[in-house]
Amino acid sequence: MRRVVKAAALAAGATGLFSRVETPVAIGRSFSTPQSQYQASSPVWKLGRLNHVAVAVPDLEKASSFYRDVLGAQVSEVVPLPEHGVSVVFVNLGNTKMELLHPLGSDSPITGFLQKNKAGGMHHVCIEVDNISAAVMDLKKKKIRSLSDEAKIGAHGKPVIFLHPKDCGGVLVELEQA
Numbered sequence: 323m324r325r326v327v328k329a330a331a332l333a334a335g336a337t338g339l340f341s342r343v344e345t346p347v348a349i350g351r352s353f354s355t356p357q358s359q360y361q362a363s364s365p366v367w368k369l370g371r372l373n374h375v376a377v378a379v380p381d382l383e384k385a386s387s388f389y390r391d392v393l394g395a396q397v398s399e400v401v402p403l404p405e406h407g408v409s410v411v412f413v414n415l416g417n418t419k420m421e422l423l424h425p426l427g428s429d430s431p432i433t434g435f436l437q438k439n440k441a442g443g444m445h446h447v448c449i450e451v452d453n454i455s456a457a458v459m460d461l462k463k464k465k466i467r468s469l470s471d472e473a474k475i476g477a478h479g480k481p482v483i484f485l486h487p488k489d490c491g492g493v494l495v496e497l498e499q500a
């Protein structure tokens with residue numbers, strides 16, 4: 323029996339398992355992969371709550387009816403946001419919101435997305451930050467591209483900025499000033 327335990331310990335030692343158990347846990351926010359290149363060490367800004375999940379839809383009335391009449395959610399009127407090239411319907415979920423997006427005007431940023439995803443689909447997530455200017459500056463240093471030079475006023479009357487999906491694990495991320 324002793325020999326078995328000793329063999330296991332040697333094998334584990336060879337793969338670094340025992341030494342990993344004793345490694346102190348890093349303090350502060352970081353992604354879970356040990357080799358993560360993104361250590362969120364900046365004390366200048368903090369990530370907050372999930373503000374909303376946005377879904378691009380080919381038919382706004384049909385999508386509103388699904389959330390309101392089939393799922394029983396509280397759903398807003400259609401809100402046109404010409405400066406963003408979209409019309410929006412908010413679905414209130416209590417702890418967060420969904421935003422149903424439909425192209426508005428001839429130059430909408432979601433037209434290409436709907437051409438590729440004819441039935442619609444999840445378009446972006448919006449996460450609150452406590453200091454959007456500091457966040458943008460810090461992320462720029464970390465080579466995360468913003469999709470505009472400056473924040474714009476978003477659907478909730480607060481400054482927002484979008485980050486390139488190719489720099490965010492394939493997800494279009496919107497940051498909103500809390």
Ligand SMILES: C[C@@H](C(=O)O)C(=O)SCCNC(=O)CCNC(=O)[C@H](O)C(C)(C)COP(=O)(O)OP(=O)(O)OC[C@H]1O[C@@H](n2cnc3c(N)ncnc32)[C@H](O)[C@@H]1OP(=O)(O)O
Binds near residue numbers: 406432435476482494
């Ligand atoms: C009111 C406001 C608010 O909530 O406050 C809003 O919601 S405004 C919501 C609408 N506004 C925005 O979305 C503004 C930011 N968005 C943009 O600037 C654009 O939509 C881009 C994200 C740059 C995509 O533009 P576009 O579709 O013309 O470019 P593209 O087809 O060349 O896309 C480049 C690559 O990104 C991918 N890609 C495009 N849209 C994506 C999305 N939503 N999620 C994940 N990936 C996406 C494409 O598949 C492609 O990958 P491959 O190269 O691999 O094929």
